[in-house]
Amino acid sequence: MIEVAGEAASGRDDRKLARALIERIGEEATCEIQLFGEKPARASAKIENHEQAVAYLIRELQGSHGLRNLDAVGHRVVHGGDRFTTSVLITDEVVAALDELTSLAPLHNPPSVSGIRAARAVLGPALPMVAVFDTSFHRTLTAEASSYALPYDLAERHKIKRYGFHGLAHHYSALRYGEITEAPIANSKIVTVHLGNGCSAAAIRGGESVDTSMGFTPLEGLVMGTRSGDLDAAIVTYLARQANLDIAEIENLLNQRSGLLGVSGLSNDMRRLLADYAVNSRARLAVDLFCYRARKYLGAYLAVLGGADAVIFSGGIGENSPLVREKISAGMEWLGLRLDPLKNAVAVGAEARISTDGCGIQAYVIPSDEEALIARETAKLAPR
Ligand code: AMP
Numbered sequence: 001m002i003e004v005a006g007e008a009a010s011g012r013d014d015r016k017l018a019r020a021l022i023e024r025i026g027e028e029a030t031c032e033i034q035l036f037g038e039k040p041a042r043a044s045a046k047i048e049n050h051e052q053a054v055a056y057l058i059r060e061l062q063g064s065h066g067l068r069n070l071d072a073v074g075h076r077v078v079h080g081g082d083r084f085t086t087s088v089l090i091t092d093e094v095v096a097a098l099d100e101l102t103s104l105a106p107l108h109n110p111p112s113v114s115g116i117r118a119a120r121a122v123l124g125p126a127l128p129m130v131a132v133f134d135t136s137f138h139r140t141l142t143a144e145a146s147s148y149a150l151p152y153d154l155a156e157r158h159k160i161k162r163y164g165f166h167g168l169a170h171h172y173s174a175l176r177y178g179e180i181t182e183a184p185i186a187n188s189k190i191v192t193v194h195l196g197n198g199c200s201a202a203a204i205r206g207g208e209s210v211d212t213s214m215g216f217t218p219l220e221g222l223v224m225g226t227r228s229g230d231l232d233a234a235i236v237t238y239l240a241r242q243a244n245l246d247i248a249e250i251e252n253l254l255n256q257r258s259g260l261l262g263v264s265g266l267s268n269d270m271r272r273l274l275a276d277y278a279v280n281s282r283a284r285l286a287v288d289l290f291c292y293r294a295r296k297y298l299g300a301y302l303a304v305l306g307g308a309d310a311v312i313f314s315g316g317i318g319e320n321s322p323l324v325r326e327k328i329s330a331g332m333e334w335l336g337l338r339l340d341p342l343k344n345a346v347a348v349g350a351e352a353r354i355s356t357d358g359c360g361i362q363a364y365v366i367p368s369d370e371e372a373l374i375a376r377e378t379a380k381l382a383p384r
Contacts, residue, residue, distance in 0.1 A: 014372050018067060020060070022053045029053065033060055041065075050111045054118035072128040073119050074378030076168065076370065077112040078218070079105035080133030082159060087136065087377040090116060090129040098131070104159065107255060108218065128382035132374045137167030140208040145304075148216070162215035168370040169194045170202040170209060173312045175373075176366050178207070180351070181310075189305040191298055194368065195324065196315030197225040197268065201294065203301035203308075211304050213297050219254060222297060223290040225268035228258035230293070260286045270317045270324070291327035298328060302335060302361075310362040311337060313354075319367045320348050329363060336360020 020033040029047035034040035047053050061067040075090070081101045088094055098113050119129060146162045148155060155161065173192040178185040185207040193201045199222040202212040213221025213229075223229045231254075239245050245253065261268035264286035266276065276283035302308055313325050322344045329339050336359055344354040347365045355363040
């Protein structure tokens with residue numbers, strides 16, 4: 001899948017101009033392009049890889065949809081490793097360094113790097129391009145939050161630590177919370193719970209990430225659509241021995257065939273599982289396990305922060321499912337978190353406060369806008 005958003009970004013004066021989405025790359029792909037204020041235009045095309053997808057989108061946006069005169073392009077890159085802890089202007093050297101990071105994120109970085117290559121090929125290397133990393137918001141994790149209890153030298157040599165991901169989503173939630181409440185961000189303590197196909201939570205103090213549930217890769221932590229999240233590492237070696245699985249098979253099992261899909265045996269789509277919740281015990285188990293894990297992390301992060309001002313839900317599930325939010329938050333009244341049933345029920349896909357007036361920990365739904373952050377970072381770094 002490739003997603004592109006055209007934005008006029010200059011500080012707070014962001015304006016979305018268009019969005020585009022290509023799915024089923026490698027087959028007969030479906031492409032959707034929408035200029036804001038207009039109906040989406042859909043087409044299908046033979047698109048074999050991410051490079052072709054980016055080239056197709058840029059040509060379409062510039063040609064049929066008239067979005068010419070680009071000033072810059074911002075790229076989302078999942079893993080910045082130790083080297084990229086803030087957004088950077090892309091040069092040949094940066095592209096080479098991103099290639100080197102492939103070993104740290106073999107499943108996630110190659111599509112971003114091929115997207116960068118394709119955009120440079122179509123638009124020319126003189127157009128400023130900026131890489132914005134999902135890891136960089138978590139650069140503020142302390143050593144105790146970012147370390148694994150592995151032999152120190154081994155971890156150092158192989159750069160094994162908890163990098164954290166979904167940084168753009170968590171950062172956006174924190175910034176938007178500051179805007180909505182007009183509370184000074186320097187004093188704020190919030191827990192952000194991002195529940196989409198990938199899911200993660202973060203503990204944020206004073207606008208900075210202090211802990212997050214994804215770790216060395218985006219596999220750790222919460223139960224996700226097809227990813228297991230936390231599990232006893234000994235299961236990996238046990239499966240290798242007992243089920244005779246090799247590394248690639250185990251990687252595939254944990255990333256593509258676990259999570260909601262693996263437990264339910266039905267679907268990775270939360271909507272389907274909620275529809276079958278009352279009639280299918282495995283759909284129910286998948287949903288309950290999903291919510292239970294999120295609840296454990298919420299409790300852990302309230303402990304890490306010493307309480308919080310607010311809990312923020314985002315992502316396709318967090319934004320759209322009152323039931324999931326209710327299951328995660330239930331029974332936390334003693335901590336000061338109490339959802340208002342009516343406010344929670346009507347907050348579907350829209351920004352809203354969903355907690356009762358005056359409770360100690362407020363709860364919000366804040367739809368993510370990662371593209372807005374990428375556009376702002378790009379506008380900041382691109383030479384004018
Ligand atoms: P995202 O990756 O943020 O696009 O989120 C995708 C997830 O959101 C999928 O699991 C969808 O099933 C889920 N989702 C979208 N709409 C709803 C909804 N109305 N209720 C529950 N889950 C939803």
